[in-house]
């Protein structure tokens with residue numbers, strides 16, 4: 001066996017024949033392509049199903065309107081904070097559409113659109129971001145785990161659920177979403193390691209939107225790409241244009257199908273861009289220039305899809321108006337319902353904490369009940 005030289009370094013790696021317990025797999029099939037996979041604007045686009053294109057279009061338009069409306073609600077004091085996914089709608093929508101109803105979605109705080117596209121009530125999706133102490137929806141209703149604020153903690157949850165489902169013989173795939181910054185967390189490592197060792201039916205979708213708040217990707221990692229991280233865990237890494245809704249849908253669909261038939265996990269890096277600031281509380285002009293944002297405006301997910309639909313004669317004024325009207329009526333409903341003051345019951349603090357309440361919590365609840373009653377009587 002020849003000694004393999006490390007790039008730009010002395011030859012230090014001297015592999016000996018591996019003992020029987022140490023398996024070695026060929027890394028080549030796991031490696032991502034050097035360029036992100038694209039469909040829109042290529043010859044492959046002609047084969048895309050018109051129904052899928054129109055469905056994606058309607059969802060993208062609705063998603064963009066949702067982002068604008070939710071951001072406006074923060075300015076009106078109706079929402080505490082909103083991490084907009086404007087520019088990233090293709091990832092959000094494709095994630096929702098790649099799953100079956102019986103599958104599970106594990107979103108981060110930026111993934112309200114994926115949850116809404118999966119059927120969650122647009123108002124309930126904002127509960128946590130309104131400042132409530134709970135997630136606002138029953139995770140089991142649409143099989144959507146709580147929108148997760150602590151970075152990457154949703155990933156081991158997804159692996160645990162997927163592994164348990166397989167042990168029980170349930171036909172369930174878990175799709176976990178995370179940002180580029182989240183890939184530097186310990187939870188990312190632990191989740192991917194266990195997922196690959198157990199061959200759990202889980203798909204990891206990293207939305208590489210260029211920044212973790214103000215930290216650009218180059219300061220976050222020295223990996224050749226985030227998709228390359230998959231290889232070290234023994235799962236395939238795939239790189240896709242995150243603004244190409246058809247490409248993301250296809251790559252996710254293939255990874256979900258592979259997980260479902262027992263093929264194990266996949267890590268997908270979707271290269272996209274966060275057009276808005278991190279949240280309404282952030283000023284992105286302090287760490288990035290307008291020209292960069294303008295460049296990405298030319299690679300907008302809605303624009304890319306509109307071009308394809310128009311070229312194929314699938315998008316006339318009527319269809320455009322139908323999609324815009326549907327988005328507008330969703331936004332009007334969101335405004336109206338978010339403008340109503342929430343009715344809060346302090347006793348809710350004690351519900352949904354444990355399946356069976358502890359003695360200590362029962363005592364505290366009784367104490368609060370007595371205080372609230374006394375206050376009521378005093379009024």
Ligand SMILES: Cc1ncc(C[n+]2csc(CCOP(=O)(O)OP(=O)(O)O)c2C)c(N)n1
Pocket residue numbers: 110149150151178179180181182183209211212213274278
């Ligand atoms: C464990 C943890 N550390 C720090 C934070 C603070 N924080 C919130 S968002 C964020 C940046 C995350 O960036 P990225 O993962 O790229 O996702 P994006 O916000 O771009 O979608 C940080 C550091 C957090 N929420 N959780």
